[in-house]
Amino acid sequence: MLRIENLNAHYGAAQALFDIDLEMAAGETLALVGANGAGKSTLLKCIMGLLRPSQGRILLEGRDVTAASPAQMVRNGLALSPEGREVFPDLSVRENLELGALVQKPGRKELQARCDEIYQRFPRLGERREQPAGTLSGGEQQMLAMGRALMARPKLLLLDEPSLGLAPLITDEIFAIIHQLARAGTSILLVEQNAARALSAADNACLLANGRVVEKGAARELLGDPVLRAAFLGSASNSNPAASRLGAAGLTNIRLEKPDMRQQNFMPEFNSEEELRDHQLRGLQWTVRHAFEGSAFYRNRLDQAGINPNSIQSLDDLRRLPFTTADDLREGYPFPLRSVPFEQVVRVHASSGTTGKRKVLCYTQKDLDDWTRFFARCYQMAGVTPLDRVQIAVGYGVWTAGMGFQLGCEKVGALAVPVGPGNIDMQIQFLLDFQSTVFCSTASMALLMAEEIHHRGIADKIAVNKIIYGSERSSRSMRRKISELFGGAELFDITGLTELYGPGTGIECREHDCIHYWGDYYILEILDPETLQPVPEGEWGEMVVTTLAKEGAPLIRYRTRDITRIIPGRCACGSLLPRHSRIKGRSDDTIKFRGVNIYPSSIETILSAVPGLGSEYQIHLTRGESSGRDHMRLVVERAEGVSRERGAELIHEAVHQIKKQLLVSVDIELVDYGELPRSERKSRRVFDTRIQDEIV
Template sequence: MGNVHLLATEQLTAHYGAAQALFGVDLAIDPGETVALVGANGTGKTTLLKCIMGLMKPSAGKVLLDGEAVTGQSPVQMVRRGLALTPEGREVFAHLTVVENLELGAAALKTGRREVARRMQAVFDRFGRLAERPDQAAGTLSGGEQQMLAMGRALMAQPRLLLLDEPSLGLAPLISDEIFTIIHQLSRSGVTILLVEQNAARALSASHKAFLMAGGRIVQQGRSQDLLVDPTLRAAFLGAASEEKPEASRLGAAGLTNIRLEKPDMHQHTFMPDFPDHHALAAHQLKGLQWTVRHAFEGSSFYRQRLEAAGVDPASIRSLDDIRRLPFTTADDLREFYPFPLRSVPFEQIVRVHASSGTTGKRKIIGYTQKDLDDWVHFFARCYEMAGVTPLDRVQIAVGYGIWTAGMGFQLGCEKVGAMAVPVGPGNIDMHIQFMQDVRSTVFCSTASMALLLAEEIQRRGIADQISIRKIIYGSERSSRSMRQKISELFGGAELFDITGLTELYGPGAGIECGDHDCIHYWGDYYILEIVDPETLQPVPDGEWGEMVVTTLCKEAAPLIRYRTRDITRIIPDRCTCGSVMPRHSRIKGRSDDTIKFRGVNIYPSTIDTILSAIPGLGSEYQIHLTRDERSGRDFLQLKIERGEGVEAGRTAELVHETVYQVKRQLLVSIEVELVDYGQLPRTQRKSQRVFDSRITDEIV
């Protein structure tokens, strides 16, 4: 038996005399969802709400609440069961005061005066304008204030399901913006909402899923973000409409014309390649490989020497297997031949440079031609598209700008896909929270550490219901499953997408997690990915872990030939369940050059992530401390771990014992564990340092 919906209708039919208004309507709403019901005037939206609320008796079919039939029950009974309606036209009691109107919202529940006062204060906290005029007659309020009053009156019943009928009807655009901000906040606070709206663009952007009505029937349904950009849907509902004659569409004034007029090119454009299968992709890769080898051979003295030493002539590249004949390139090469070791075009064709952080020596400087930048922006927009970002999103960017690649990539890709960029940069926490509240950002781009830091601060301030973030795109560092889950929960169920990339390979955006969240899709039309054994440098079979090696296919200024990234991952064979033809690899497990060697065992930090994530009661933040006893020469590994939020200190001994046991069982080493209070370990806006190795005291050159 499937999950029971909070509310459902089954084959609901309704008549006004001999005229039929609803024709077998099936609809379902689950707890915590905001569901949009979209359609033009006269399609049956309000009739459906009346049947649900008990204001109208359906001719046939059922209304189910928690799986129980409640068809035909009175409005008072429905309020007592947890439903509340904000009717079309607001219908406030004009001669009663604001306070008296609000009191009527709880009248059917026979709630005590103290509880009524508590609920009223909560309404005033949410609707500041009403708090300023509690004794003012409702009929003298503005249209927007009356809508707030109608919504506040419904919230006095503390409903499990709030029905909103045309909340923006007749309101000025700025007031409508304010009303929809409140709807977003209600949704973020966990209120389940059924939103009836003619303005489809607004309704779809404010909801999780949607049902589209025409002629008393549900004619389309699905995830709101998919319906927003569905060209078939738009064609079917817009008909012959144009900018000059929007009324010519079947939904005329319903607001779907708004979608058509807002950034129209962006809604129809896709940044995904059109390869029908992997054979077509392989043919493209061979052409790109041949071009890259010839381009590098002819344009770079560095590459010419390497290729000649390997006995490779550009004309000898006849198949993709020939890539194994090519020499490897490393970060050491970039530093040794600093500052432009890979340059393969004249300087006058280079329009920009970016560089890595240079934490282990000289910075790796990479040049870009205009085509390189155009390609980078194109596949970065592809990342946003795969994450479901649309032109209606507002993307807040919290990564570094300047010589680093991150900020520019995130911003230009965002603008390419047509979304609104909010380029705050690393910034301070106060600034980010202010922009999230004021601009109502829907997508947040940062490191995982920054996302966790911000999420915890939002919870500490108690403003989660004022934040509209629904997607988080993060990169630049590894993150455990528990850390991802914690970030998602603190952001109210936001969807997380791990994005990959490195400075040498254009920058971030070289691949991204898809909506099925079981892999990273990488852009095989821009580079070839190999997985090799980091010791022998021999290829490993698909599915086995090894070091990622990349070869670019069309990069002009600084092409890469078998560049050792040091990232550890594995190729996942077969086509993804999401349907994309793009090849895929696992999330980055670690690096071949930061493996912890402890008592003869190679340990990746991500393995520690995995072990700790599986122990209930532990937090997501931890540190690995490696020390050495000078007298015995024996190494020691201590894990310093936060307890989970709300976990009592009395569980310390139990959690320490379980952690020691699991590490011993899975890694075959004995460790020490120290548990600290939640929030005690430092958070950072950049990458968190997790490994502290004091065994090596001499300077590393």
């Protein structure tokens, strides 16, 4: 869009700009940041044709426009919102706006259409369209100056000190509008003395000092750099926030006391795969000893297998250990696998399941600290920083999801918006009001939100640039649709299960072709679900996990039933942490429906307790193309000899009991006795068509 080469500028004999080189792409927001006198406004004047450079070139879309006049630059697609607003006080709001398009000479109908667009973007200007501009507040005059520039429908919008002299709340509103313009595809060159606000609103930035570019780079990286923060923002403390320009401006929504992201590194300090394997061996030896000494269940299992803590001499000895299953957890309810005294247990979480038989896991404080730390690692790998606002739309309570997402978010230092699941209207309101930059949910919830955002036409009014989702499978087409309807947000698939702390045990990196899992906290095996023997590297099999540091309820060769595969070699992202593919399916018949694990046997138990229903049933799972919502339909036979007149009564009771016991809503279709197929082998009960295309 714009290239500046070796640009110099003078005011008389005084040189203001020295050899400026920069470029920006179409659709980019580039911030020019620096103190008073750094040369920011001078550079804008040169670009706009208000000041003739003494040396160098200005190229707009590849054309040399160095000597162009301001009117020619407007015709070329530039518009300037100047420092100090410079509105015409005696003219009305409408007349000021019309001047913005004067050079282009649009017809009256076109002029009115452009004014209407501005009134829609700035409703307060529409309310005051015939009011003299001089009677507007400072914030309203800034909106008018920006609206006047937008009347030219510029390819590149130049904003000179848009927050100058404005109250903090008005500044927030102005920058929200700048963000909306950027989301709508407008290229913006932003000059701003308030470095924190400019950098947080931009993609890239140039820092100017004494007429020279002293630093260039991604805006978020520059804002996170402690040296540059000290140089451009000053220093502040809780007792004296005004010691920085940020604090003096009253902008408390970006907190200087947050830890610097560059100093917070949640990645392991291993330098090689060999160091990781050494760590895993020490962790495996500790886990076997801890479980043997602390859990009657594990001691009995290990004794039966002829294993004692001294038996583990290498990672190959892992294969000698016995397996643990979900049935072991349910049979050990309410505190299965507990390996510490009760006084060391500080919390329990449970996975979904039938009432009274959920898989409950207990946690020590160290378990929670470890979980929080590696969840923060997930956010770090996804590029989340203390400047982000993370809207958490997953379940809270006994489930692990909400708590894990929130603790990790706060550990990173980002702002958490703990909304919980559902309530679409509130989710949308918070996206708009809080300008959340990260959205966390299940895949189906993300698709439902994406459809609603598209339906309401607000993709350019929200700030979400990352979606972190988990709990259920998603296909490539589903991911692509979510991203597009969210306005181009980047998606990150996060993995985890309650038995293994909770969500956050792995996440895809920014290469988006794998899941990095935390090999320093657990060992992952991929086994044939029938033979329970290892499959060759790269082939699909069942994920089996063994924890390395979990105190409350350690896992030894726990069969997750999830199907995936190990991806060999080092990832292109540079991380040495091992990788697996996205979850492809299950090796058992467990259903994941709207974040709830459901066993067909649980449904069978509920149906069998409703007098008048037969023993044969089918479960049909579909996903709405437009809504993205999962649907469950049960086809159930009436019992032999039961009349059709009882249909409404039977359906009502069955729906009620399933909702009460499994916490999900279903549709039920009754058919005559004997209508469903029988088989000598195991009847097919589940028909899941939610995922139609490939997942990787």
